[in-house]
Amino acid sequence: MIEGTAEAGSPRAPESATKGFGELEAEVIRTGRCTECRACVDLCAADGPEALELDLGTFTFDSDRCTSCGLCYAVCPEVPWAWEDLLDRYDASASEIGHTRFLTSAVTRSAPIKERSADGGIASSLLWYLLDTGQIDAAVLSRNGGVLGPNLFVARTREEILQATGLRAGRGASLATGAGVVTNLDTIAFLRTLHKKDPTSQDRLAIVGTPCQTYTVRRMQQIGVAPAMRINTVLGLFCYEALPFNKVQWQRFEEATGLHMEDISKVQMREELVLTMKDGRTKRVDLDTASLLAAANCLRCTDFTSRFADVSLGAVGSDTGFTTVVVRTEHGRTLFDTALEAGYLTEWTALFDESGRARLESRIRERLAEQTRRKVELAQRSGTKPRD
Ligand SMILES: Cc1cc2nc3c(=O)[nH]c(=O)nc-3n(C[C@H](O)[C@H](O)[C@H](O)COP(=O)(O)OP(=O)(O)OC[C@H]3O[C@@H](n4cnc5c(N)ncnc54)[C@H](O)[C@@H]3O)c2cc1C
Ligand code: SF4
Ligand code: SF4
Ligand code: SF4
Numbered sequence: 001m002i003e004g005t006a007e008a009g010s011p012r013a014p015e016s017a018t019k020g021f022g023e024l025e026a027e028v029i030r031t032g033r034c035t036e037c038r039a040c041v042d043l044c045a046a047d048g049p050e051a052l053e054l055d056l057g058t059f060t061f062d063s064d065r066c067t068s069c070g071l072c073y074a075v076c077p078e079v080p081w082a083w084e085d086l087l088d089r090y091d092a093s094a095s096e097i098g099h100t101r102f103l104t105s106a107v108t109r110s111a112p113i114k115e116r117s118a119d120g121g122i123a124s125s126l127l128w129y130l131l132d133t134g135q136i137d138a139a140v141l142s143r144n145g146g147v148l149g150p151n152l153f154v155a156r157t158r159e160e161i162l163q164a165t166g167l168r169a170g171r172g173a174s175l176a177t178g179a180g181v182v183t184n185l186d187t188i189a190f191l192r193t194l195h196k197k198d199p200t201s202q203d204r205l206a207i208v209g210t211p212c213q214t215y216t217v218r219r220m221q222q223i224g225v226a227p228a229m230r231i232n233t234v235l236g237l238f239c240y241e242a243l244p245f246n247k248v249q250w251q252r253f254e255e256a257t258g259l260h261m262e263d264i265s266k267v268q269m270r271e272e273l274v275l276t277m278k279d280g281r282t283k284r285v286d287l288d289t290a291s292l293l294a295a296a297n298c299l300r301c302t303d304f305t306s307r308f309a310d311v312s313l314g315a316v317g318s319d320t321g322f323t324t325v326v327v328r329t330e331h332g333r334t335l336f337d338t339a340l341e342a343g344y345l346t347e348w349t350a351l352f353d354e355s356g357r358a359r360l361e362s363r364i365r366e367r368l369a370e371q372t373r374r375k376v377e378l379a380q381r382s383g384t385k386p387r388d
Contacts, residue, residue: 018070018223021052021061024079029059033078039175039183040072046185047071047192074225075188075216077181083387086218090308090328096369098307101327103364104357105318105348106340118167118268119315120323122345123208123235126311127161129339130206130233137203140190140231142168152190154205164208169243169267174212174295180302180379180386182212183219191220195227206233210242211303218308233335236306238314238324238368240269240287240375241294253293257285270315271371291378299382304372311336316371317364322348324364 021040028034036057044052051065052072073079086092091099108114108121110128117124130136138156141164155161175183187209195201205227207217214236220228243253250261259275266276273285291299306312310332317324327333339345349357376386 018068018225019073020068020070021066021072024073024076025059025061027080028076028078031080033080035078037077037175039075039077042175042185043071043075043188046189048196069192070223070225071188071192074220074223075175075183077183082219082222083181085222086215086308090218092307096372097305097326097365098312099328100365101329101333103317103327103361103368104325105322105360105364106325106345107322107348107351108345109343112162113165116162116165117323118165119313119318120321120345121165122323122325123237123313124161124165125344126233126235126335126339127155127206127208128158129342129344130335131158131161133338133342135204136206136233139164139206139208140194141208144168152186154194167267167269169269174297174301176297176300176384180300180376180384181215182297182301182303184209184212184216187213187216188220191217191227199226201227201230203230205231206235207231208235208237209306210237210239211306211308212239212297212301214306214309215303233331234309236309236312238269238305238312238316238371239301240304240371241291241298241301243267243290243294246295249293249295253290256289256292257283259283259285268315271367287374288378296382300379300384302376302379302384302386304375305368314368317367319348324368326364326368 024040036054038054041052041054044050047069049065049067051062053060077083106120106122108117108125110121110125113121113124113128127139131139138154139161140152141155141161142152143164144151155164175185207213209217214234217228217231217234221231254260263277263279264275265278268274272287273290275283275285277283305314305326310329312326312328313323315324325336327336340347349360353360379386
């Protein structure tokens with residue numbers, strides 16, 4: 001079964017009527033599945049109530065503090081049905097790169113987006129289209145923090161979407177489970193804060209994020225943790241790795257490459273890391289060199305193409321200046337087709353080779369599969385035994 005976010009709009013259960021620590025105990029802890037990764041404990045504390053503690057293999061649960069938010073159950077990677085359910089819903093095991101309705105390469109038709117975009121500006125163009133046509137009220141995006149830091153924020157206008165255009169190569173806090181699946185803690189914390197600020201909000205949202213963010217949003221939607229059910233569009237990015245924030249790691253990067261962080265004006269992630277320096281020079285660093293410096297959790301992550309997104313976007317497979325587009329769900333297909341028809345974007349084939357669609361698709365598929373294999377191998381070298 002493949003459900004896009006839009007058609008998956010009927011939540012399994014509203015918040016608080018869903019599963020919580022009782023079910024986690026019954027399905028995971030008492031059945032010996034718990035790996036003591038602490039995701040449930042950390043998330044419970046991060047969300048406020050601190051109803052859970054884990055010490056030397058023993059859980060302490062304070063039911064008086066528990067708000068029945070369901071987060072502990074939503075983030076536990078060992079819930080037996082959850083992973084299979086997601087794979088089934090999004091047909092994510094269909095191929096190495098997940099389920100695909102079609103693959104293409106495209107570029108925005110907006111000059112201001114093009115000027116700031118990471119690649120072809122397709123993420124921002126699709127968001128503009130969703131906003132202009134009243135399909136969303138806002139989007140959860142990443143901006144600022146120089147070339148590195150992603151700071152999540154809510155964009156409500158075209159201008160705010162434009163502010164997020166481009167690539168911040170850093171990552172939010174994440175948590176690897178040891179099976180190639182990574183939960184993005186920043187995303188959960190941000191979405192929960194949004195919900196707490198306005199629990200009655202009916203705003204319809206889109207989100208753009210890396211594979212760990214995409215997976216996290218889908219897990220929250222799976223059991224109805226607010227406000228995930230209001231997210232009707234998930235645009236996933238390809239991601240081989242994110243660059244570290246950490247000064248020590250940057251020093252190692254500088255020693256290995258001779259390049260200094262303060263001299264970098266733009267970062268692009270393709271089959272290699274492409275750095276535009278402030279003096280206009282372009283420097284290329286192979287991803288394996290960059291991986292020496294990547295965050296530990298990124299080295300354990302096996303999803304390159306955001307398999308659970310409605311539409312996945314990246315550079316690999318396209319000419320410079322274009323975005324590779326992997327349309328996965330029915331909602332994603334309608335979104336791409338209507339935005340194209342409405343003149344928000346243009347396909348590479350329309351500009352260069354009308355009859356070359358099949359060749360383009362097969363080139364993209366090949367490159368994405370190859371990059372996915374590299375990422376899985378990297379994770380395996382770091383001791384990860386991927387799920388599925
Ligand atoms: C950390 C990271 C690693 C990546 N690695 C690869 C790779 O190895 N190979 C590859 O082909 N592509 C990679 N990408 C995707 C690529 O860099 C572009 O984001 C993608 O091609 C979309 O480009 P665009 O011009 O269509 O997007 P734009 O229209 O420029 O919009 C970019 C969108 O990305 C979001 N964004 C920017 N930075 C972040 C961030 N750190 N976290 C979450 N969202 C963010 C913004 O909110 C914005 O909405 C990576 C992206 C990120 C964020
Ligand atoms: S407050 Fe939420 S995360 Fe904490 S135990 Fe209760 S349901 Fe789980
Ligand atoms: S989230 Fe981690 S610590 Fe909590 S029950 Fe699941 S496996 Fe155990
Ligand atoms: S490599 Fe994985 S964990 Fe790291 S930022 Fe990318 S998707 Fe997230």
